[in-house]
Amino acid sequence: MRGLLSGWDGLDPALRWLLRINLIALTSATILLGAAYLAGFKHTAVEIDLAVMVVSIVLMLVTPPLCRRYGAPAAIIGLTLSACLFAAGGTWATPNLAPLTVLLTMVPLLVGFPYLTRPWIRALMVVAVVGSAGVAALGEWRRVDNLNEIWWVNAVVVAVSLPPGVAVVVFLVRDAYTRLRDQSVQLAESRTRVVEVADAARRSIERDLHDGAQQRLLAMSVTIERARKELLAGRHESATALMGQLAATNREVLTELRELARGIYPPLLTERGLVAALQSTARRSTVPVTLDVADFERPSRQVEVAAYFCILEALTNAAKHSGATEVLITVRGLPHLSFVVSDDGRGFDRGAVDPGGLLGMEARAAAAGGTLRLETAPGWGTTLRGEFPTSPPPGQWTPEVNDR
Incomplete structure (x- = not known):
């Protein structure tokens, strides 16, 4: 039965x-x-x-x-x-x-x-x-x-x-x-989590700006001052070398800012949907990623955004902390959107790590009507499963939400 x-x-x-x-x-x-x-x-x-x-x-x-x-x-x-x-x-x-x-x-x-x-x-x-x-x-x-x-x-x-x-x-x-x-x-509970997650996101953006673009911009200001002094002293070759260094640093800063902007909200997700955004993310990943998509029908915007950022967080954690050599992302669209992100890394003990990241993902998924389940243990890799069984399909009668 x-x-x-x-x-x-x-x-x-x-x-x-x-x-x-x-x-x-x-x-x-x-x-x-x-x-x-x-x-x-x-x-x-x-x-x-x-x-x-x-x-x-x-x-x-x-x-x-x-x-x-x-x-x-x-x-x-x-x-x-x-x-x-x-x-x-x-x-x-x-x-x-x-x-x-x-x-x-x-x-x-x-x-x-x-x-x-x-x-x-x-x-x-x-x-x-x-x-x-x-x-x-x-x-x-x-x-x-x-x-x-x-x-x-x-x-x-x-x-x-x-x-x-x-x-x-x-x-x-x-x-x-x-x-x-x-x-x-x-x-x-979600009200409390939303505040906590928003505060954590702001701290993360501030940290990324301080450790990345801000430091490079400070270094560029020093280099500009050195180049100015070299020009005043008539050492044009040295000044030219410094200007070339400035151009390279400027390109790196632009790249970092683009990556940061994608992390806040990737334009590709709005324009072409979840699959295209995941393909772009997989190509940029430092860990090899296999993306398996089948029976996909583009869900509502709220569900799509929640699924993307949960997958992105899992992929980021795998690249930074797991020591994984491969990540498999599986996405299924029928009868409802579901995904699995699994890596072959070292895994971890859930009780021994800060649950803030997982709580943020759970809050984001729950706000879109979904659920998350994390499966991991030391030495056994990590698998994150997400489902959105109550997600409203296009055209369903749902309350309007104003984005600010």
Whole structure:
């Protein structure tokens, strides 16, 4: 079963958990109702409910392979079809289930809101409104027209079907509350991290300017003064040599400033995207880099920037501290953006180093809806894995962010 559902592994953990709860609830209800049917509670309403539940389970099991290609939308569509079928079929067979089945038509909208684009959300709104009204009307019509005269038929179907359905709704509400609470905690933590990371970035830029360009500019001012004195003394050959030295130093300063500007924000990332920026970074790296990209679709700007700087930080650390002879960068774009940066260096003990750099990367990834996982140990190299399962695709309804 785990292999059959492995297509859900790439989804957001909360969505994956809800899909599995829904599948478990449907399967449990089907088994219980089937057992009741075999035990002698045989009736047309029970048979219809069994058929509807089996088809709903099949619809859910079709989605994992599709999720590998299409991500969360495939799972939400499968959940919508399953919920609507269960609502209509269950209401037709047992009108007493109408209060529950009306709620089930709204579940896909509540589940899919964080993961779908605006057109899909509007479509699910229509499904929720029209579906709930239709199911309610169907229930009233069936209740008057064909209410089961045998009391135990309704009792058995309601007793078996109602608890799993209510469980799905309860878990959905609980999950929404838990996520809201966790997001509040994460927001408070992220504010602190953002300030810390911004301060660290400013200190790093100040240090790079002081140790690099500033020192070279001071040396150039000394050289200019020496060249001036040589000219006044009539030693033109010596002055020419000093001017040549100044030209070489000026080129080095320009190179350092360009590198520093790329580290702040590379223009190539905006103009041509993540892959082009990584290719440029790989060519300039002091450690040989192999870049492996497949199924790449350019993500949102926020995700692209977060992924780039996390990869850049990992590559910089590998070049400065790991003693690595090779770095492999793997980027995958489907069903969502993910990357792996691994080196063959000496590795390190996480408890023995300053976690500031990793915290900065985690804060940047979290701000874009992603997660990072670091795997390292002394003598075993270092691997950084990043995923952005909740990243909004182009065109999704997301809050506007003003850059300053």
